[in-house]
Amino acid sequence: MISIRRSRTIVLPILLFSLIWLVFRGHLRWLHHPFTTAINGTSADEVPPSPFQSGLIEFWDTTSRALVEAKPDCSLPTDPIEAPLNEFASLKKGFDFRPDLLKISQQDVDKMRDAHARFVAQIPELAQKLPYATGTQGIVVAASGALLPVFLVSLKMLRRTGSTLPVEVFMESKNNYEKEICEIVLPPMNATCMIFSEILEAVPHRLKMSRYQLKALALGFSSFDDVLLLDADNLPVEQPENLLNSEPYLSKGFVSWPDYWANTASPKFYEISMQPVPPTSERAASEAGQLLLSKGKHASLLLLILYYNYYGPNHYYKLLSQSPAGERDRETDKETYLAAAMSLNASFHTVTTNIETLGYTQVHDNRFKGAGMVQHNPEDDYSKNILHNKEIKEVRPSFLHANTYRLDASEMHEIFNSEIRSQRMWGGTKGMIGKFGRDVEKQVWAETLYTGCHLEHAFSAWVNKTHVCKKIGRVYKFLYN
Numbered sequence: 001m002i003s004i005r006r007s008r009t010i011v012l013p014i015l016l017f018s019l020i021w022l023v024f025r026g027h028l029r030w031l032h033h034p035f036t037t038a039i040n041g042t043s044a045d046e047v048p049p050s051p052f053q054s055g056l057i058e059f060w061d062t063t064s065r066a067l068v069e070a071k072p073d074c075s076l077p078t079d080p081i082e083a084p085l086n087e088f089a090s091l092k093k094g095f096d097f098r099p100d101l102l103k104i105s106q107q108d109v110d111k112m113r114d115a116h117a118r119f120v121a122q123i124p125e126l127a128q129k130l131p132y133a134t135g136t137q138g139i140v141v142a143a144s145g146a147l148l149p150v151f152l153v154s155l156k157m158l159r160r161t162g163s164t165l166p167v168e169v170f171m172e173s174k175n176n177y178e179k180e181i182c183e184i185v186l187p188p189m190n191a192t193c194m195i196f197s198e199i200l201e202a203v204p205h206r207l208k209m210s211r212y213q214l215k216a217l218a219l220g221f222s223s224f225d226d227v228l229l230l231d232a233d234n235l236p237v238e239q240p241e242n243l244l245n246s247e248p249y250l251s252k253g254f255v256s257w258p259d260y261w262a263n264t265a266s267p268k269f270y271e272i273s274m275q276p277v278p279p280t281s282e283r284a285a286s287e288a289g290q291l292l293l294s295k296g297k298h299a300s301l302l303l304l305i306l307y308y309n310y311y312g313p314n315h316y317y318k319l320l321s322q323s324p325a326g327e328r329d330r331e332t333d334k335e336t337y338l339a340a341a342m343s344l345n346a347s348f349h350t351v352t353t354n355i356e357t358l359g360y361t362q363v364h365d366n367r368f369k370g371a372g373m374v375q376h377n378p379e380d381d382y383s384k385n386i387l388h389n390k391e392i393k394e395v396r397p398s399f400l401h402a403n404t405y406r407l408d409a410s411e412m413h414e415i416f417n418s419e420i421r422s423q424r425m426w427g428g429t430k431g432m433i434g435k436f437g438r439d440v441e442k443q444v445w446a447e448t449l450y451t452g453c454h455l456e457h458a459f460s461a462w463v464n465k466t467h468v469c470k471k472i473g474r475v476y477k478f479l480y481n
Contacts, residue, residue: 052223055131057202060221063126063303064205067310070119074108076318083264083322088284089354096279101322102266112272112315119307120344127299130220134296137244138166138224142214143232144176146408146461149451151232152181153407155189156447157440163239165228167191170218172210174198180458194221209310212317212333215288216309225296231289233407235400235444237436238377243292243398248349248382253297256338257351257375257399258284265335269319273343283350288334289401290375301346308336351378352385353395358426359404371404371425374435400426400440407444409452410462413471422478442480449476 049057081101139158143151151169158167167190171177174195182193196214199221200206209217219229226244230236249255263285270277295302308316312333320335341348356374361367377396384392405415405425416422426432426441433439453469462468 052131052133053198055129056199056221059126059129059131060199061203061205062129063306064203064207066119066122066126067207067307068205070115070122070307072112072115072311072315074104074111076108076315077103079103081323085264086262086280087260088258088262089260096281098267098277098280099264099322100267102268102318104268109268109271113274116272116307117274120304123300123303123344126303130295130299130302131223132225132295133223134225136166136224137226137241138168138222139228139230139240140168140170140218140222140224141230141232142170142218144171144178146406147232148178148181149408149410149455149459149461150406152185152451152455153444153447154230154232154235155186155191156450157235157237157444158240159189160443161236161239163236163241164190165240166224168194168218168222168224170194170196170214170221172196172214178458178460181455185455185458194218196221207310213309213312215333216305216336219293220302220306225294227293227295229288229291229293231401233402234289235402235440237397237400237440240398243378246379248378248386249292249294252347252349253294254301254337254341254346254348255292255351255378256348257287257290258353258355259287259334260355261285263335264322265320265339266322269316269339272319273339275343275345278342283338283352286334286338286350287355287373287375287401288332288337289373289403290399291337292378293337298341298346301340301344304340304344305337308340309333312336349378349382349386351376351381353381356397358400360420360423360425360427363421363423369404371402371420373401373403375399375401397435400436402444407448408461409448409472410465410468412448413475416475424479445476445479448472 083099083101141151141154155167158165167186169186169191171193172195174197177193177195186193196209196217200209215229215231219227226249228240228244243249243255261284262280263283267277293302308320313331316336316339317331317333320339321331323331338348338350340346353376356376357370358372358374359368359370362369374397377398380392380395383389384395405412405420424441429439429442432441449469449472452472456462456468
């Protein structure tokens with residue numbers, strides 16, 4: 001009898017522990033491997049979708065239908081326009097000049113307003129279907145092809161900060177899937193490859209989205225609750241966990257960062273979205289190389305972001321930028337996030353600390369050349385500039401966006417020799433250490449060297465590139481002996 005009781009005493013806890021572990025392991029699998037298509041070489045072996053993927057397909061089925069049904073029944077003019085570029089930092093308070101350059105008839109404005117209202121009316125129902133793992137945090141990047149080597153440098157710089165956040169990198173289709181990178185290189189760094197087409201092609205309305213639109217789609221398709229959406233060429237210089245676990249993100253649920261310029265959205269956008277036209281001096285244009293968003297707080301906002309981006313190339317990108325002179329690439333997703341928040345009167349914080357430009361002096365004309373943008377810590381910014389905390393003397397840096405030269409080992413040696421002319425691209429070592437507490441540029445060159453030498457034959461974008469390791473090695477040796 002004693003031995004039977006002892007057996008029960010031992011066996012029951014073991015059975016209970018085993019059951020709990022199986023459930024927990026299933027949750028982890030669902031969380032970290034939300035997409036379940038196994039891809040071998042060029043063929044794909046379809047397996048049953050995960051619970052998350054099934055929920056995402058259901059969400060996209062209803063959302064894609066709603067997007068199609070709310071199509072603006074008009075076209076915007078294609079004539080080139082030139083909204084003036086005003087540096088936001090130099091604007092006087094109360095400056096209220098907003099150019100109205102898009103020649104849209106009142107009839108077309110009314111059509112766009114009606115379509116906008118139809119979609120907004122459906123948002124509460126659509127938002128309830130948005131799947132994500134409650135309470136999770138992670139980083140989302142849209143990168144494939146030529147951007148994949150760049151993303152890997154960014155990922156390795158992220159891990160240098162000590163961050164352990166999981167990363168989901170979205171690729172356009174199965175043709176973009178890179179087996180060695182996705183199955184061998186990324187998993188040890190807690191990064192997972194996702195494929196847009198697995199969802200886009202699983203529903204009747206097979207909507208086509210590309211380029212800048214894919215960032216908004218990655219935000220929507222990610223499994224995380226609290227998301228840092230990051231460009232592939234953007235380098236975190238502090239642990240992003242700090243940003244997701246502090247104010248103003250905790251209360252606002254959405255944080256954006258500024259561009260250099262004043263916002264140049266057309267007054268007609270505000271008429272279409274039925275909101276007052278804000279003064280130009282209210283806030284700067286957006287720089288969307290990074291943003292923070294809580295799906296728990298802002299599922300509705302995410303839906304309108306998807307709407308503005310799906311109809312971005314032919315409608316909202318032009319409305320929100322008016323093609324500023326010499327800045328055609330400003331017709332992108334960059335203004336859609338904050339515009340959606342304003343349209344829905346959602347809570348947000350826009351960092352007010354200006355971008356700091358890093359660069360070098362050009363050899364041929366002795367002029368400064370910008371090569372990187374420093375974006376700042378929202379907690380410090382909020383405390384110093386909104387709460388007026390006098391103890392905050394300087395706002396710490398959070399990101400270094402390498403927006404001028406692509407950190408691609410197969411290209412950087414040519415850029416170094418022809419444009420940068422054998423010097424550091426972001427300034428001297430002393431200034432770098434003073435700003436970031438470490439020599440970020442040296443670390444970037446080291447990670448670019450690692451990528452070029454250890455993964456020289458791994459990227460499809462480098463198939464026709466030769467001697468990548470040897471060439472980038474010469475640059476590193478010249479700079480750092």
